[in-house]
Amino acid sequence: MATKTKDAAKIHTVVKYPDPVLAKVGAPVTVFDASLKKLVAEMFESMYAAQGIGLAAPQIGLSQQLTVIDTSFNKVAKDKLVLINPEIVETRGKQVEEEGCLSLPDIREKVQRAARVKVKAQNERGEWFEVEGEELLARALQHEIDHLNGVLFIDRISRLKRELVLRKIRKLQKNGEW
Numbered sequence: 001m002a003t004k005t006k007d008a009a010k011i012h013t014v015v016k017y018p019d020p021v022l023a024k025v026g027a028p029v030t031v032f033d034a035s036l037k038k039l040v041a042e043m044f045e046s047m048y049a050a051q052g053i054g055l056a057a058p059q060i061g062l063s064q065q066l067t068v069i070d071t072s073f074n075k076v077a078k079d080k081l082v083l084i085n086p087e088i089v090e091t092r093g094k095q096v097e098e099e100g101c102l103s104l105p106d107i108r109e110k111v112q113r114a115a116r117v118k119v120k121a122q123n124e125r126g127e128w129f130e131v132e133g134e135e136l137l138a139r140a141l142q143h144e145i146d147h148l149n150g151v152l153f154i155d156r157i158s159r160l161k162r163e164l165v166l167r168k169i170r171k172l173q174k175n176g177e178w
């Protein structure tokens with residue numbers, strides 16, 4: 001039963017590798033207005049619709065320094081993170097886990113990342129804040145911030161593994177399945 005009606009946010013299509021926007025460094029966000037808030041809401045809805053825990057603006061075709069993350073997948077309100085113009089300011093340790101990406105559907109590879117990170121970013125109102133993460137959140141922060149710098153997780157695996165991934169993608173493309 002619905003107790004409240006709300007305008008449905010627009011669901012954006014997630015662009016796939018090798019769309020050139022994924023290889024570009026996003027422009028800094030300088031205007032913190034109502035349309036930015038609307039875009040952030042749309043990004044969360046697009047991320048949930050795609051079953052993701054992170055979505056970066058380049059993945060919806062916008063080359064900007066903006067990403068959203070929710071490792072709880074809409075279960076814990078405080079886990080909803082909006083990171084604008086983010087920067088990793090501290091890293092510690094390392095972790096190696098399997099990673100996937102909405103722009104590389106069905107591709108999963110083990111990627112080495114820092115175990116803990118501290119990130120400085122602006123929120124939707126332009127206020128600076130810091131967030132620290134470990135394990136999955138640390139991984140999501142590094143993965144999404146990489147997107148804002150034109151880097152995909154397949155850029156962080158061995159050349160041999162990357163060639164195998166690219167071969168798989170080419171095959172899928174050929175079959176019209178990518």
Ligand SMILES: [Zn+2]
Nearest residue numbers: 100101102103
């Ligand atoms: Zn990704």
